[in-house]
Amino acid sequence: xxxxxxxxxxxxxxxxxxxxxxxxxxxxxxxxxxxxxxxxxxxxxxxxxxxxxxxxxxxxxxxxxxxxxxxxxxxxxxxxxxxxxxxxxxxxxxxxxxxxxxxxxxxxxxxxxxxxxxxxxxxxxxxxxxxxxxxxxxxxxxxxxxxxxxxxxxxxxx
Amino acid sequence: xxxxxxxxxxxxxxxxxxxxxxxxxxxxxxxxxxxxxxxxxxxxxxxxxxxxxxxxxxxxxxxxxxxxxxxxxxxxxxxxxxxxxxxxxxxxxxxxxxxxxxxxxxxxxxxxxxxxxxxxxxxxxxxxxxxxxxxxxxxxxxxxxxxxxxxxxxxxxxxxxxxxxxxxxxxxxxxxxxxxxxxxxxxxxxxxxxxxxxxxxxxxxxxxxxxxxxxxxxxxxxxxxxxxxxxxxxxxxxxxxxxxxxxxxxxxxxxxxxxxxxxxxxxxxxxxxxxxxxxxxxxxxxxxxxxxxxxxxxxxxxxxxxxxxxxxxxxxxxxxxxxxxxxxxxxxxxxxxxxxxxxxxxxxxxxxxxxxxxxxxxxxxxxxxxxxxxxxxxxxxxxxxxxxxxxxxxxxxxxxxxxxxxxxxxxxxxxxxxxxxxxxxxxxxxxxxxxxxxxxxxxxxxxxxxxxxxxxxxxxxxxxxxxxxxxxxxxxxxxxxxxxxxxxxxxxxxxxxxxxxxxxxxxxxxxxxxxxxxxxxxxxxxxxxxxxxxxxxxxxxxxxxxxxxxxxxxxxxxxxxxxxxxxxxxxxxxxxxxxxxxxxxxxx
Ligand code: SF4
Ligand code: SF4
Ligand SMILES: [Cu+2]
Numbered sequence: 146x147x148x149x150x151x152x153x154x155x156x157x158x159x160x161x162x163x164x165x166x167x168x169x170x171x172x173x174x175x176x177x178x179x180x181x182x183x184x185x186x187x188x189x190x191x192x193x194x195x196x197x198x199x200x201x202x203x204x205x206x207x208x209x210x211x212x213x214x215x216x217x218x219x220x221x222x223x224x225x226x227x228x229x230x231x232x233x234x235x236x237x238x239x240x241x242x243x244x245x246x247x248x249x250x251x252x253x254x255x256x257x258x259x260x261x262x263x264x265x266x267x268x269x270x271x272x273x274x275x276x277x278x279x280x281x282x283x284x285x286x287x288x289x290x291x292x293x294x295x296x297x298x299x300x301x302x303x
Numbered sequence: 304x305x306x307x308x309x310x311x312x313x314x315x316x317x318x319x320x321x322x323x324x325x326x327x328x329x330x331x332x333x334x335x336x337x338x339x340x341x342x343x344x345x346x347x348x349x350x351x352x353x354x355x356x357x358x359x360x361x362x363x364x365x366x367x368x369x370x371x372x373x374x375x376x377x378x379x380x381x382x383x384x385x386x387x388x389x390x391x392x393x394x395x396x397x398x399x400x401x402x403x404x405x406x407x408x409x410x411x412x413x414x415x416x417x418x419x420x421x422x423x424x425x426x427x428x429x430x431x432x433x434x435x436x437x438x439x440x441x442x443x444x445x446x447x448x449x450x451x452x453x454x455x456x457x458x459x460x461x462x463x464x465x466x467x468x469x470x471x472x473x474x475x476x477x478x479x480x481x482x483x484x485x486x487x488x489x490x491x492x493x494x495x496x497x498x499x500x501x502x503x504x505x506x507x508x509x510x511x512x513x514x515x516x517x518x519x520x521x522x523x524x525x526x527x528x529x530x531x532x533x534x535x536x537x538x539x540x541x542x543x544x545x546x547x548x549x550x551x552x553x554x555x556x557x558x559x560x561x562x563x564x565x566x567x568x569x570x571x572x573x574x575x576x577x578x579x580x581x582x583x584x585x586x587x588x589x590x591x592x593x594x595x596x597x598x599x600x601x602x603x604x605x606x607x608x609x610x611x612x613x614x615x616x617x618x619x620x621x622x623x624x625x626x627x628x629x630x631x632x633x634x635x636x637x638x639x640x641x642x643x644x645x646x647x648x649x650x651x652x653x654x655x656x657x658x659x660x661x662x663x664x665x666x667x668x669x670x671x672x673x674x675x676x677x678x679x680x681x682x683x684x685x686x687x688x689x690x691x692x693x694x695x696x697x698x699x700x701x702x703x704x705x706x707x708x709x710x711x712x713x714x715x716x717x718x719x720x721x722x723x724x725x726x727x728x729x730x731x732x733x734x735x736x737x738x739x740x741x742x743x744x745x746x747x748x749x750x751x752x753x754x755x756x757x758x759x760x761x762x763x764x765x766x767x768x769x770x771x772x773x774x775x776x777x778x779x780x781x782x783x784x785x786x787x788x789x790x791x792x793x794x795x796x797x798x799x800x801x802x803x804x805x806x807x808x809x810x811x812x813x814x815x816x817x818x819x820x821x822x823x824x825x826x827x828x829x830x831x832x833x834x835x836x837x838x839x840x841x842x843x844x845x846x847x848x849x850x851x852x853x854x855x856x857x858x859x860x861x862x863x864x865x866x867x868x869x870x871x872x873x874x875x876x877x878x879x880x881x882x883x884x885x886x887x888x889x890x891x
Binding site: 180226230258283 | 350394885
């Protein structure tokens with residue numbers, strides 16, 4: 146119960162210290178510059194989505210991948226991640242099959258929810274360097290329910 | 304026997320739980336929790352402004368919308384208003400209190416929830432209109448605005464004006480913590496009766512010289528409440544406070560008791576410093592010379608604020624800045640769980656008590672300090688109604704039919720402007736439809752028992768019964784996002800560190816997401832919604848029973864409200880079966 150003036154100073158200094166540290170933290174991060182920027186070394190086009198229009202359920206995306214000079218990328222390992230503009234959903238990450246001439250088709254891809262999708266293409270090039278590029282795929286027709294039941298039923302239906 | 308009961312009642316107190324209790328009693332407990340959340344906020348601000356602008360890959364896309372929303376509703380369900388307790392906005396705000404005078408009274412016309420209701424409506428609309436969930440950049444702006452607003456408002460106005468009258472997050476928590484199992488509450492009411500210092504509201508002072516910009520409270524704040532309370536049989540009487548005065552606290556204190564004239568029931572008491580024999584009535588700061596007798600529905604704590612700054616002493620520990628006076632505090636409305644009262648009480652007489660989650664809705668027509676009489680607070684009822692319906696409208700915003708509705712509305716109105724169309728959707732869903740539904744229910748309820756109470760009063764009274772079903776919907780919705788996305792924070796943090804060249808957590812494992820098997824979600828959501836409905840019906844019946852003489856009359860009075868509650872339940876269940884769809888713009 147006995148509080149001295151030192152306690153007072155301590156109590157009052159506490160938030161100040163915390164705020165100062167938080168500001169320093171943000172400044173330090175800003176000094177490091179932006180993060181996670183697109184490398185932009187790839188030119189990715191989704192040439193087809195089956196079924197068309199894209200609908201919740203199994204799907205095959207066919208992509209055409211070129212380098213910045215427009216040359217088709219060959220002999221690369223391409224991983225495709227499908228995610229959404231909404232956080233908190235499990236992304237769909239699949240491998241691809243090379244079709245030649247810079248074209249690749251996804252294996253076992255599925256749209257798990259209707260809405261705006263984002264396709265992230267991660268390429269490990271023949272020389273071992275990795276690059277990634279993002280393409281938007283809007284308006285996938287919805288079917289998934291908030292209770293997730295339809296996911297199972299759509300599987301059963303097929 | 305009595306000792307045993309005291310013993311037992313003390314046991315059901317979070318402060319008596321080992322470790323947790325010890326931590327919460329620590330005087331820097333709140334600051335340390337706030338510091339942690341401030342650091343997290345700093346991360347969110349940085350990533351929101353300078354990180355990748357794809358929500359699932361950004362701290363500002365994941366933490367606020369998946370984790371924070373889920374965790375706060377779960378905390379409300381199992382404990383109480385833990386977010387306000389650890390609120391990061393409070394740290395810069397405390398700095399503002401040091402830097403600026405912060406001594407202006409919050410404008411009288413704004414001492415209600417109306418402004419906060421407006422802010423909430425704007426927020427819910429903006430969330431959909433500008434797809435805040437999809438934009439880490441906008442999310443960071445919202446967070447920054449929050450910090451700035453709390454800093455500015457509480458730097459200008461005294462007390463916790465921002466929390467009480469502005470903060471939409473706070474209002475969400477105040478309303479839903481009404482069904483929480485914990486309440487900050489006096490342990491032994493009798494002890495308060497013999498307490499002369501009332502530190503829990505007045506704050507604790509030291510002998511140290513007063514700093515230049517001491518912002519001790521000197522004036523009256525009053526919540527907007529029924530203006531005719533003095534005519535309703537309540538009187539204020541003065542009498543000297545019994546008991547010895549504590550040392551070093553200066554002059555004598557006078558306490559006033561507010562009693563109900565008809566029953567003599569003591570509704571609250573207030574204390575005032577009889578400083579050099581000056582007027583004992585609080586003086587209105589804006590109209591000097593005009594003595595204000597606080598209306599009985601006003602809080603005694605507010606009156607005490609006026610006289611709470613003993614000359615020459617320095618505030619060591621704040622009392623309640625939300626103007627909740629423990630002795631007559633009831634329930635969680637307006638309580639930020641800041642623990643100031645616990646720190647301030649010299650007798651360790653304030654606890655974090657376990658209670659029945661429905662207990663707060665008992666006796667809604669008694670006066671509560673800092674809040675007034677809930678059945679007279681039309682503004683609080685409006686806040687409750689908006690939040691209840693927002694639970695459903697917010698979930699509606701993420702299922703497929705909303706896009707069909709938008710499209711139809713856009714065609715009908717001949718506009719392609721999505722924010723405008725959504726503005727119409729929200730005005731209808733959060734204002735017009737609720738208004739029609741609650742007035743109809745209130746009208747029918749009155750008609751069924753031939754009640755004499757004004758319609759507005761009936762609506763206000765029963766609106767509180769809707770809180771649990773609304774909360775059930777918030778829980779189902781935000782719980783859903785949390786349970787299927789809780790682990791997404793791991794890859795985001797991994798990639799954050801990788802981008803800074805410190806891959807101590809390894810490469811991002813983007814496949815991580817759900818924290819429970821997906822098959823659990825549907826039953827869990829339905830269970831939460833059902834629980835909400837059952838608690839709503841129970842509360843509704845209690846409210847009816849307190850007002851009606853017989854069980855049969857109570858049942859009749861409740862009937863229209865029960866219909867509304869069940870309708871809301873089915874609306875929620877329907878929403879859960881709708882295909883989920885997350886889209887940005889669909890028009891134009
Ligand atoms: S009411 Fe106050 S403590 Fe609660 S979230 Fe708002 S600013 Fe923070
Ligand atoms: S001081 Fe007021 S707001 Fe803080 S915990 Fe106590 S009653 Fe609640
Ligand atoms: Cu949602």
